[in-house]
Amino acid sequence: MSVDTGAPPPKATQGNEDIADTPSEFLVEFLTQLKATTSENAPETTRTLVNQSLELATGLLTYPLAMSSGVSKDAQLLANETKAIDFEVLYNEGKTGSFKFFKEMSSDLLQGQILKMMVRMTGAKKVLEIGTFTGFAALNMAEGLPSDGKLVTMELLPFFAQFARDFFSRTPTGSKITVQEGSAIDLLKNLAEKRESFDLIFIDAAKKDYKDYLQIILDSNILAPGGTMLFDNTIFKGATFMENFPNAAFARGGPGVHNFNKILQNETRVEQVVLPISDGVTIVRRIGE
Ligand SMILES: C[S@@+](CC[C@H](N)C(=O)[O-])C[C@H]1O[C@@H](n2cnc3c(N)ncnc32)[C@H](O)[C@@H]1O
Incomplete structure (x- = not known):
């Protein structure tokens, strides 16, 4: 299966070594x-x-x-377990399709805390995440929800959907989380048909599909009135604006993300601000709400 995350691994022989990703x-x-x-x-x-x-x-x-305060013990454990995954083996076993994943695709410890704080600050009770990976961002956001809060997270690859489900089932917060498996666009259309809406939506799957996620979410009112969307990786290492970004794989991804940023700028229904944290996080709200 071909998975386009928009963030190809920067080195051909990507193993589990630390890499620059922001x-x-x-x-x-x-x-x-x-x-x-x-x-x-x-x-x-x-x-x-x-x-x-x-x-x-x-x-x-x-x-x-x-x-900063730090992440919970559960979140730290998930970060450790994510780091311990041998992505080379997963790739060789065909579990990640044509794409070799890497541990930096998870939100990092600071971003996890920022997302949790965002959930708390917005008072969100229903959160949607597009792009689960091992579930780190989902877990942190779910921890920020009130006890009757709910989080839905969407993941294309069965391996990661199951990995996240297994981990969540070992935590008290896990009961707030539902992992939906499949293509995010199809799953978003299902939500639209069911007229479901969310107070906070964290978008972190295929970068090339960001514009479609945006349109479906706005057209179908999947974003609740007064709700907030957060788009991840909107600075994309700096390859969005740097000429001749020195990492070829990331350099290829930059123009697509820049194009999405311009689409967002021209979208008359929303206002947005790009935060220079992590790999760039854009906060989006409907104008006038
Ligand atoms: C950057 S990772 C998500 C990281 C996670 N949000 C976190 O912060 O810990 C992107 C994830 O999106 C998934 N993905 C890619 N394309 C997708 C699609 N079309 N539909 C659903 N998930 C997709 C990938 O398999 C990958 O697990």
Whole structure:
């Protein structure tokens, strides 16, 4: 099965090593390379500025996480279990179709906390996620729901749908979560037919389908009045705006996400703001609500 997540793995031999997946992580990588190639004979001001830039960029990744409350024990366990998956083996067994997944496709620890906080701040009682993966974002958002809250998460690949279901069943929060398996567009149409609506929708599946998700959700009122949508990866490593992004696979994905951002900008029914957190998260609300 061909899965287009819009985020192909950046290295052909992708294993389980850490990779840069956000603009801030790439910035640290670039500055680390710059430091390594800055001659000891370079002017002192140059070397100082390189060191300060790297310190600042690294701190922007680590400091917010260190000063935040942290994720729950269950969420930490899921993050650990996601890291332990051998994506190479999954790929070789044909469980991820033609695409080799990687652990960074999960929301990270800070984003998990941000999503949970968003659920709490909006007072959402019904949350929809498009793109489950191993379930990390879903679990964090469900933890932010009141006890009678519900979360539906959609996943194309049977392996990940089952992985998430199995994990959720081991947690108290899991009873709030339903994993729907299938193509998000088909599943969204089902929700539309049933006239279901959600207070908060986190969109994080195939980037090429973002514009379709947006249209179906708005046309069918799957977003409840006054509700909020969050689109993930809208800065897409920086490949949306950088010329000659140095990672070829990500460079190919950038223009598609940029195109979606422009569609969103021209969509008269909504207002939006792009947050430069993680890989870019765009908050979208209907105008006037
Ligand atoms: C970036 S991951 C989601 C990460 C998850 N939201 C989190 O933050 O932990 C994207 C997921 O979307 C799924 N996906 C890709 N195309 C899809 C489609 N057309 N319908 C439903 N799910 C899809 C992929 O299989 C993958 O598991």
